[in-house]
Amino acid sequence: DQQVKQNSPSLSVQEGRISILNCDYTNSMFDYFLWYKKYPAEGPTFLISISSIKDKNEDGRFTVFLNKSAKHLSLHIVPSQPGDSAVYFCAARTSGNTPLVFGKGTRLSVIA
Amino acid sequence: GAGVSQTPSNKVTEKGKYVELRCDPISGHTALYWYRQSLGQGPEFLIYFQGTGAADDSGLPNDRFFAVRPEGSVSTLKIQRTERGDSAVYLCASSLAGQGYNEQFFGPGTRLTVL
Numbered sequence: 001d002q003q004v005k006q007n008s009p010s011l012s013v014q015e016g017r018i019s020i021l022n023c024d025y026t027n028s029m030f031d032y033f034l035w036y037k038k039y040p041a042e043g044p045t046f047l048i049s050i051s052s053i054k055d056k057n058e059d060g061r062f063t064v065f066l067n068k069s070a071k072h073l074s075l076h077i078v079p080s081q082p083g084d085s086a087v088y089f090c091a092a093r094t095s096g097n098t099p100l101v102f103g104k105g106t107r108l109s110v111i112a
Numbered sequence: 113g114a115g116v117s118q119t120p121s122n123k124v125t126e127k128g129k130y131v132e133l134r135c136d137p138i139s140g141h142t143a144l145y146w147y148r149q150s151l152g153q154g155p156e157f158l159i160y161f162q163g164t165g166a167a168d169d170s171g172l173p174n175d176r177f178f179a180v181r182p183e184g185s186v187s188t189l190k191i192q193r194t195e196r197g198d199s200a201v202y203l204c205a206s207s208l209a210g211q212g213y214n215e216q217f218f219g220p221g222t223r224l225t226v227l
Contacts, residue, residue, distance in 0.1 A: 004154075036218075043116070043203055043218030044155065089154050099145055099168065100216060102154030 003027045004092050006103035015112045019077040023090030023103055026071065030092040034100065035064060035075045038087045047088075048075070080110045114138060116219035118204050124225045125194055133189040133222045137206030144187050145216060146179055147203040155203050161187060162209060194226045 005024045013019045021035075031052040036044035050057040050064045050073065057064050063076045077084055087107050091100040117136040125131050137144050142163050147155035157171040161181045169179075176194075181187040191198055201223050205216040 006154075034215075041220065043205075043220045045218070046215050049215075091154075099157035099160050099171070100147075100155070101157070102147075104152065104154045 001026075002103070003030075004090055004101050004103040006090055006106050008106050009104070010107040010109070012109045012111060013080045015082055015110055016079045019075075019080045019084065019108055019110065021075040021077075021088050021090075021106050021108065023073045023075075024071055025073075025092050027092070027094075027101070028071070029094045030101075031095055032093050033064070033066060033073050034091045034093075035062075036089040036091060036102075038089060038105070044089055077108075080108075082110050082112050084108060085110045116204055116206055116217050118202075118219040118222050120222060121220065122223045122225075124227065126227050127194060127196060129194050129226075131191050131194055131224065133191075133202050133224070135187045135189070135204030135206075135219060137185065137187070137204070138217055139185075140208070141206035141217075142184065142209040143207045143214070143216075144181060145205040145207075146187070146189050147205065149201045149203060149221070151200075158189070158202075191224075194224075196226050199224055199226045 034049040035047040037047045038044045048062045066073045087105045089105045090103040119134045144161040146158040149155045159179045160168040164184045176192045179189045201221040203221045205218045207214040207216045
């Protein structure tokens with residue numbers, strides 16, 4: 001029973017264009033959402049997060065949108081760069097220092 | 113470096129053997145997590161320590177898996193009678209304790225292969 005779902009295993013985007021990665025969740029107790037980026041042979045690296053009291057959080061080229069009623073969040077990368085090519089994981093948790101629940105990841109390829 | 117470190121980076125063992133995987137968290141981080149990532153999957157939670165004690169071990173798949181953190185810093189994940197299905201990347205993460213949402217910092221992982 002996947003509580004966090006990333007339904008697109010891969011995405012290919014041209015350099016300079018927008019990348020949109022999607023994530024759906026089923027557990028209404030989740031109130032904090034994160035995106036991690038992972039390069040081969042490295043651990044996941046925190047990218048951006050959003051609390052359930054917000055619907056948007058922006059950090060440079062990265063913006064995360066949260067639609068609580070739809071239990072959906074998305075990560076927008078604008079403009080996409082070749083160095084953004086990696087696997088992106090959506091994760092969620094309930095309050096406090098609780099463990100993260102991860103999706104299966106989406107492999108983003110940014111083509112020059 | 114100041115990040116989370118894990119040793120060994122790779123471990124190959126035979127079915128039925130015992131293995132230990134080590135995690136050195138970021139200094140000062142009292143919360144420590146173990147996750148397991150199988151091929152094509154996201155990381156899956158195994159166990160969470162707050163200080164020396166296991167605050168949540170609900171993710172451990174069975175009693176062949178055990179983890180310790182005797183001094184509240186370094187942690188060791190122990191797997192007895194390994195099976196081929198245990199092959200995965202084992203990730204460790206640490207974070208500050210306390211209220212609020214504290215980012216989890218991940219180590220590079222240990223790739224375990226059980227032949």
